[in-house]
Amino acid sequence: MSMNIIERVSQLLHPAECTEDESEAEIRFSQLLASLMVMAWFVEARDPYTGGHLWRVSQYARLLAEAGKLDSAEVARISLGGFLHDLGKIGVPDAILRKPASLSDEEYAVIKTHPEMGMHMLAGHPLAGLIKNAVYLHHERPDGLGYPRGLTFENIPLEARIVGVCDAFDAMTSHRPYRAGMPLERALGIVSEGLGRQFDPNFGRLLIELGETGQLDHIRGHSDDGIPLLSCPMCGPTLAIRREQLPGEHVYCRNCGGEFVLVDDERALSAEPTGRCGTPTDLQTVVDEVLIARSVETAVRAMPARELMQRQLSAARV
Numbered sequence: 001m002s003m004n005i006i007e008r009v010s011q012l013l014h015p016a017e018c019t020e021d022e023s024e025a026e027i028r029f030s031q032l033l034a035s036l037m038v039m040a041w042f043v044e045a046r047d048p049y050t051g052g053h054l055w056r057v058s059q060y061a062r063l064l065a066e067a068g069k070l071d072s073a074e075v076a077r078i079s080l081g082g083f084l085h086d087l088g089k090i091g092v093p094d095a096i097l098r099k100p101a102s103l104s105d106e107e108y109a110v111i112k113t114h115p116e117m118g119m120h121m122l123a124g125h126p127l128a129g130l131i132k133n134a135v136y137l138h139h140e141r142p143d144g145l146g147y148p149r150g151l152t153f154e155n156i157p158l159e160a161r162i163v164g165v166c167d168a169f170d171a172m173t174s175h176r177p178y179r180a181g182m183p184l185e186r187a188l189g190i191v192s193e194g195l196g197r198q199f200d201p202n203f204g205r206l207l208i209e210l211g212e213t214g215q216l217d218h219i220r221g222h223s224d225d226g227i228p229l230l231s232c233p234m235c236g237p238t239l240a241i242r243r244e245q246l247p248g249e250h251v252y253c254r255n256c257g258g259e260f261v262l263v264d265d266e267r268a269l270s271a272e273p274t275g276r277c278g279t280p281t282d283l284q285t286v287v288d289e290v291l292i293a294r295s296v297e298t299a300v301r302a303m304p305a306r307e308l309m310q311r312q313l314s315a316a317r318v
């Protein structure tokens, strides 16, 4: 039988010949972290239409947490929360998620169930405590007009406030097939107007500073490190390419079904339309286990396992 993703990640993280001084607990912990990230990858694999939203939100959240001088374990935890924040969107029907027109009240009510759904998906996971606030509370607002609880500023955990402003900024600056993303200045202007009401004032201000000084440019409009979102001529910038993909590979626009071939463009890959449309099989969600395992391995390696374990133990005690 072929290996599953967790086994693959485990093998990459802890090769048999490795004699590093790692405790059983640390190995187990990094396997659990990997399993959380794999869950997020499934959401992204199913809906690549949002072209790297989870990756961007986790990167923005990391930068904000660093700019706020939080310690490295807290930075890693908040970034992980950013990566998983929309886990529950997998339970929202495509017809609503992808609806090009504005939503009816009933449809919006369904969208609003995703934080709760995310919590259900995490329930019982041994590391849920690290990220549950980011998943459950990222749509709360300091003025109490958010959901699902309508909490006010002092009752919204820090990580949820950070992920909240990053999520909104990414939604504003991302293109959708039915509308272009806002220019940076406009999105930063909206964040500025919403400080203290819709957005955390301190982290909102930090986001504005980072945006104005060009420090978000490598994330905005990208779907991975060094990989700009590519444009489908029919749909706009919705082709999310990952750095593991190779020239010559075919990719498909998940919105209109157009086929593209990846070509090496010296600095980055670009996609050229072949003029054909993908078959239903081509357009099926591909869960590339090797690619996911490698990405998860890199991310887990970058996390301070020991400190996060402490964080998890104290979260479990609360």
Ligand SMILES: [Fe+2]
Residues within 6 Å of the ligand: 085, 086, 114, 138, 139, 167
């Ligand atoms: Fe959300």
